[in-house]
Amino acid sequence: MIExxxxxxxxxxxxxxxxxxxxxxxVLRNISLQIPVGQTxxxxxxxxxxxxxxxxxxxxxxxxxxxxxxxxxxDIHRLDDRALSQLRCRYGFVFQNAALxxxxxxxxxxxxxxxxxxxxxxxxxxxxxxxxxxxxxLPADVVSKRPAELSGGMRxxxxxxxxxxxxxxxxxxxxxxxxxxxxxxxxxxQLILRTRRKPPVTSVVVTHNMDTAxxxxxxxxxxxxxxxxNPGEPQIVFDGTPDELTACRDRRVKQFVHGEAGxxxxxxxxxx
Amino acid sequence: MTWTVTNPVASGPxxxxxxxxxxxxxxxxxxxxxxxxxxxxxxxNQSMSSASSTTRTNDQPSGGVALRFADWLAAWxxxxxxSLIAFGDFSLFCYRTMVxxxxxxxxxxxxxxxxxxxxxxxxxxxxxxxxxxxMVLAVQSYFQxxxxxxxxxxxxxxxxxxxxxxxxxxxxxxxxGRVGSAMAAELGTMRVTEQIDxxxxxxxxxxxxxxxxxxxxxxxxxxxxxxxxxFMGVAGGHFYSVMVLNIDLHHYWFNSxxxxxxxxxxxxxxxxxxxxxxxAMVSCYQGxxxxxxxxxxxxxxxxxxxxxxxxILVLDLFLGIALDAIYFTYHPEGAQLF
Numbered sequence: 360m361i362e363x364x365x366x367x368x369x370x371x372x373x374x375x376x377x378x379x380x381x382x383x384x385x386v387l388r389n390i391s392l393q394i395p396v397g398q399t400x401x402x403x404x405x406x407x408x409x410x411x412x413x414x415x416x417x418x419x420x421x422x423x424x425x426x427x428x429x430x431x432x433x434d435i436h437r438l439d440d441r442a443l444s445q446l447r448c449r450y451g452f453v454f455q456n457a458a459l460x461x462x463x464x465x466x467x468x469x470x471x472x473x474x475x476x477x478x479x480x481x482x483x484x485x486x487x488x489x490x491x492x493x494x495x496x497l498p499a500d501v502v503s504k505r506p507a508e509l510s511g512g513m514r515x516x517x518x519x520x521x522x523x524x525x526x527x528x529x530x531x532x533x534x535x536x537x538x539x540x541x542x543x544x545x546x547x548x549q550l551i552l553r554t555r556r557k558p559p560v561t562s563v564v565v566t567h568n569m570d571t572a573x574x575x576x577x578x579x580x581x582x583x584x585x586x587x588x589n590p591g592e593p594q595i596v597f598d599g600t601p602d603e604l605t606a607c608r609d610r611r612v613k614q615f616v617h618g619e620a621g622x623x624x625x626x627x628x629x630x631x
Numbered sequence: 632m633t634w635t636v637t638n639p640v641a642s643g644p645x646x647x648x649x650x651x652x653x654x655x656x657x658x659x660x661x662x663x664x665x666x667x668x669x670x671x672x673x674x675x676n677q678s679m680s681s682a683s684s685t686t687r688t689n690d691q692p693s694g695g696v697a698l699r700f701a702d703w704l705a706a707w708x709x710x711x712x713x714s715l716i717a718f719g720d721f722s723l724f725c726y727r728t729m730v731x732x733x734x735x736x737x738x739x740x741x742x743x744x745x746x747x748x749x750x751x752x753x754x755x756x757x758x759x760x761x762x763x764x765x766m767v768l769a770v771q772s773y774f775q776x777x778x779x780x781x782x783x784x785x786x787x788x789x790x791x792x793x794x795x796x797x798x799x800x801x802x803x804x805x806x807x808g809r810v811g812s813a814m815a816a817e818l819g820t821m822r823v824t825e826q827i828d829x830x831x832x833x834x835x836x837x838x839x840x841x842x843x844x845x846x847x848x849x850x851x852x853x854x855x856x857x858x859x860x861x862f863m864g865v866a867g868g869h870f871y872s873v874m875v876l877n878i879d880l881h882h883y884w885f886n887s888x889x890x891x892x893x894x895x896x897x898x899x900x901x902x903x904x905x906x907x908x909x910x911a912m913v914s915c916y917q918g919x920x921x922x923x924x925x926x927x928x929x930x931x932x933x934x935x936x937x938x939x940x941x942x943i944l945v946l947d948l949f950l951g952i953a954l955d956a957i958y959f960t961y962h963p964e965g966a967q968l969f
Contacts, residue, residue, distance in 0.1 A: 420828050440727070441734075444834045452832035458825040472833045521833075 370429075371396045371529055371561045372417060377426035379412055385585055386412050388594050390426070392580065396528075399555050399562040401572045403597075403604075404582035405615060410565040411455070413582070414531050417563065418450050419443050430529070448476055451522030451530040455537060457514040459506035465517055466502035472525045491520045495550060512543035519550060530554060532564040536571055544570060551575050569616060572601065579604045583611055724838075724916050728846060731839045737847070741840060745848040749810050753856055757805050761860035764797050765789060765867025773876055783882035787890030789868040794891060798861035799899045800947055803906035805860075806853060807939035811914040814845055815935035818918025819928040827919065837919070846911040853907030854900045861899065894958055902950045909942040 370393040379387040386409040394400055402410045415421040417428055419435045427434050435446060459468045469488045473479060479487075489499055495516040506514055515535060522530060532551065536544040548571055555562050564575060572579055581597035581604075588594060597604060597612045604616060614621055768789045776782045818841060821827050827837045872878045917935040921927045 415828070418832055420831060440731075440836055440838075444831075444836050447832060447834040450832065450834075452829070454825050454829055454832075456824065458829035460821075460826055460829075461824075471835075475833065475835050525833075 369396055370394055371431060372563075373427075373429040374413070374417070375427040375429065377413070377416060377428065378424045379409065379416060379421065380424050387416075387423075387582075388585055390582075390594060392595075394529075394561060394563065396561055397555075397559045398578060399551070399564065399576045401576040401579045401601075402563060402565045402582065403567065403572050403579055403615065405567065405584060408582045408584040409594075410582055411533055414533055414563060414565050418447060418452055418531060448472070448525055449528045451525070451527035453515070453518050453522045453530065453532045453535055455533045457506070457518035459514060459517060459521070461506050463505075464502065465504050465506065465509070468506065468517060469521045469524060471521065476525065487524070488520075491524060494523075494553075495520045496546065512539050512546070515539065515543075515547060516550070519547075519554075523554060528559065529561045529563070532562065532566075534565055534567070536566060536568045544568065547571075548574050569618070572604065574601075576601060581612055581615065720920070721912075721916050724919070725912050727838055728842050728912065728915075731836065732843055732846070735839060737839060737843045741844045742847065745844040746852060748813075749806070749845075749848040750852040750855065753806055753809055753852075754859060756809060757802050757856050757860050758863045760801050760805050761793075761798065761863030762867035764801055764860075765793060765864035765869075766871040768792060768797070768864075769868050769871035769876065773872070782876070782878050784886050785872050785878060786868075786883035786885075786887035789872070790865055790887045791890050791895060793864040793868065794861050794899045795895050796899070796947075798864055799857045799903040799906060800943060802857045802860040803853065803903060803910065803943045804940060806849070806856065806907070807910045807914075807936055807943065810849070811910045811939045812932040812936045814911070814914040815918040815921070816928055816932040818915060819921030819931040822919060822921045823923055823928060842911075842915045842919075845915055846908065849907035849911035850904060851907075853903045853910075857900055857903040861896075898951075898954050901954070902947060905946050905950060906943045909946060910939045913939045913942055 372392075372394040374390055374392040377387055377390040378385070390413060392400075402413065404410050412421060416423050417430075419428070419438075422436060428436060430446060430449075433446065435443060438446060459465075460471070463471070466485065466488050469491060470484045473484050473487065488502065492499060492501070497513060497516055497520070501509065501513065501517075506517070509517065519535070535547050535551065539547065551562060551564060551571075552575060554560055564571065566572060577600065579597065579599060579601055580595055582594055583596045585594060596609060597607055599607070604612065607613065607616070613619075769785060772785060772788055773782060776785055776788070818827070821841070827841070830837045830840055869883070872883055873880050914935040917931040917938070921931040
């Protein structure tokens, strides 16, 4: 059963010929991806290449100009408001800045999806909140605090706890380690790894942190900014395992992996 | 004329803004000036303009008036299109709110805080406004009425003005300023910090969770706030007229009773329901469509008040006309004075 679920033939999420533009500015062009059940995929790319836009399209927060997103065979952009809301209960989304509700306490934040979608009594919800807090390595005394009282790393972990509360099948992470110190980055990486171990969780991680890209995924996909590509060139410049990424000889991939400015600074000066 | 208009979208690269690109585009003819107007590029040939430069010393093109007219036309066109888009977007937002309103009732725990915010917290300031407006009406109209010996009629004038117009409009204005901008700023901050997206990502509909409770709070509580403003205005008018200006108490109230009918009270409260709905929808729409940054939130709060206020006045006019028409249909004798 699990082998069948994990086999490549059943993509949990499929992106078909996705094009996204804002006004006259095209951000994504003809992106096609298949993400099988249980896979952890890292979307890599420089700032502004459309990673977050792709991620938000995957959950229907942004609408594509063209193309389809199929979740478990359903085109999510054809659903009405209510059906889409129901489908989203099978997703977990970890936002870049956690996006915790600042009018609610940490406990209320983590309990939010459960209180919205289930009729569980509060003691039971509270128990699950506390066990989830323990899972993400936070002390139980934060429950009564407000999001503004927590540090960035703690907020991200609360965001992760909230996203995992409904036992999602697909977890989307939007730059989970941006702005964190190296130790906290490693903690978040380990939490992502631990989350995917509970099968069959599928994860898509948007990042530009090379450490995350090497340690977390089964598969790495690298996007390249559309403005730097010639017409007709594919926007996905790399699709493979982390080891293949390190060995990749493509000039654009190598530049990103090694973090080299190359001619970019000169280009910026030229533009100015 | 040395100006040529071409449409690069139809016949070439879309981003022709640089005279060098146009030069290549037009078989290497030397280009003096390139102006971009929407999809069109207007360019001027070097050789021809040097011939005309003997007659024109400044850089003003010979087709200046036509160009400026085109500019003016384009600006108005853009404004019209943008307004239509915004109006359509707003209508769609209202439609989706109505669909959610009539399909699923929101949870009570989301309603109470909004009811408290709109109702209880606004009560003192609306009571205060009402009191002062009642007194101001007395102050402003007393001397003119006294010259005609009609000061006892003040009761009718003050109370009729209050219950029909000033009570509902001022209560709505105060609500737009106090609650409307706060809603826009709160929802705007939630939009900017991705909290609205987070809500949607967790399978809750942001309209159902955020807009419906605010809409219902405004809709249900603005009539009560209007009644409060009316009452305090009547009390303020009575205080100033009877206690300060020493108008006869009996005649003051006798005239009030003659002038102010039940329909007048109804008109004021009925109108206020529309004002409340408009405030909630405009403010929530502004918050939901807030642009990024502190400036965006500030702009959303300001815009929500300005548009709410304009909507209140426009609605007031049309509702006034409609309600009068309804009244005179059923009471034709009311249209004939004395």
